[in-house]
Amino acid sequence: MEQFEKLGLCENVLKIISAKKFEKPSEIQEKTIPLILEGKDVIAGSATGSGKTLAFGAGIIKNTEKKTGIRSLILTPTRELAEQVAGVMRELAYHKGLEVVPVYGGVSINNQVKNLAYADIVVATPGRLLDHLNRNSISLAKIKFLVLDEADRMWDMGFKDDVAKIVRACPKDRQTLLFSATISSELADFSEKYMKTPIEISVNNYVDASKLKQVYYDVRDDGKFSLLTHLLKQEKSHLVMIFCNTRRNTDFVAKNLNDNDISAQAIHGGMEQNKRTRVLKGFDNSKVNVLVCTDVAGRGLDISGVSHVYNYDLPADAKDYIHRIGRTARAGAEGIVINILASRDYNNFMNIQKHNQSLVIERVMTPEFKKIFVKFDSPRRPQGRFGNRDRPRRMNFQGKNMKGKRFNRNSKKSRY
């Protein structure tokens, strides 16, 4: 606690930190909290899991007074992250009695309009916030404290112009903090335009390498699902996240795992918000221990106790790989990342290694596994099975020739 006290945190926040039994500040907290409390604009290069929410939260609690209008605004790229950040902010705001209101799309706008009437702190995704601005159901005229959380993701998702509009609706006399895993030239341009002599801080430890093991298996495309099932049944695990690149693959994997006695839930952007929230809650409470997801769930979410991350598909964007693996080996726990590689993943896998040369991903010999039958809901197969573009090359990752079977395009049930 002594180390937290030295950072100049207010009593209200110190009480929460003590209740949470945090022993010492994380690197990003140590480096940014004193600057934030001094009122400086800060650009912090930090990934999820670094403890950044407490870092900007400490500044917000200090700068926000009850019932004086909306003083603090946090922008996040996804609805899930907005909920998560709002949850942390509610804890931090408890002793000061501040009202925290999350605002995001996919749910009723009317409830949000009512809640905004007495909000002190707002956590919002850019699209829905603009809707409120257009309806005059929110005023940003009293904003003193603006946070852009996971700014790189907001830019990737095309929110750049929306964010600029929102920033322009805030008073110039404010403190602005920008948190981002990577700082692109576009973000640098943005900060030059909208921030006051910002101080740049970076911490590079995305994951604790000593606690994280990364491996890959090289299988034929038609062995992916069977190997995944085999490993899930063999490996002793706590919470498991399985990443797919498309909604269709996510549904396919979750459905077939359930058909093979592995209780799994899917989560992706095509699902209604209420369902997404329910699924995440069940996973966080360990009611379901296998979550099959697209990258929506990979960014920002703070789910503790994830022991295994599987990449059923390797992501096309090397940054997404870093975000996915950051779901495990958190807060001192150990974790393993298991990449299930087939020919359709080779290019993405090489790209990930090219962009993250310090990653150590060990090859593991593929064990004997039982081939299982899978079902497809639609005649279309999961991504990458058809069409000349995606037709599996008959090579393994080492370039050795593999004799593969053709698949019967019309059958609804096949070994996979």
Ligand code: AMP
């Ligand atoms: P964040 O990067 O804000 O999503 O935080 C990631 C996780 O680290 C959350 O579960 C926090 O509760 C936890 N955390 C934040 N600060 C500390 C700290 N100083 N010591 C231990 N855990 C922390």
